[in-house]
Amino acid sequence: MRRLIIGFGICFIATVILIAVYGAWMIHHGFTTRNAPGVLESTLAGSMRDFAIPSRYKSMKSPVTATPDVQREGMEHWADHCATCHANDGSGNTMFGNTMYPRPPDMRRKDTQEMSDGELYYTIQNGIRLSGMPAFGAPGDNDLDSWKLVAFIRHLPSLSQTELSKMEGMNPKSPDEIQEEQEEENFLQGGQAPPQTPHAHHHGKDSQ
């Protein structure tokens, strides 16, 4: 019994020291989002998220059949609402995605694709705390737009270049971005360049 208590005490003290060292390291480096989360943090956060999804969603099947029309609607929705962070192709390689903490996952990969329809739906509907993922849609299990998004997420790994080009036209753009695109296109076609380059592009997104 005494050895058990000593063992427990050592583990407890070691954990506290580990947390203190990690905490001191974080404070020293600041709470920047420029670094990607480490393996331990990602694993813990991912596990907590998995635990937090109610079990009934894990076996839930989509009520929507993935017809071309459904995938098209999902694509339009994705390009308009999701691509800013997740990118049109689901890679997460966007201006916002590259500096979020945690980074949006590459949704074409198995970590996402192996999630059940219900888990994807639950994540869209309820978001993920302490990340950049908000809760979309109305509470409940019958938001067809979110189910169509699930169908589109399943299609991400086989997205064609033609579909990607189409999506670029669906991405929301500010008047400044539209003007900037026109200036860049004009330059590529042989026209005069706008006065200052390079410059930081702070408001838009660049998703592909």
Add this chain to the structure above:
Amino acid sequence: MKRRTMIAIFLLTCTSTLLHAHGGMVHVMGTVTGISATSVTVETTDKKAVEVLLTETTAFLNGSKPSNKDELKVGDRVVIHAVKVKDSLQAHEIKFSQGTSAPTH
């Protein structure tokens, strides 16, 4: 200091991650003056030499068509959308056109 420590410990014990922040995409516009295995050098329209690093995920577009690094040539006009990482630029997308030369001002 105490407050910051408490915040850090709270966040750690919650195994949490923090909220997102904005970043900036840098646009580099000019003419290609050099291409290597890992980077593209551009003379911008205001005559500055800018090196942009290539990554595995850098996308190439010849006009509006998907392309690759092999099609990019010295002398091509380019518009590069890049992410600033510390003191370097990493290319996210390189859009280029051939057969047009940059104005000399």
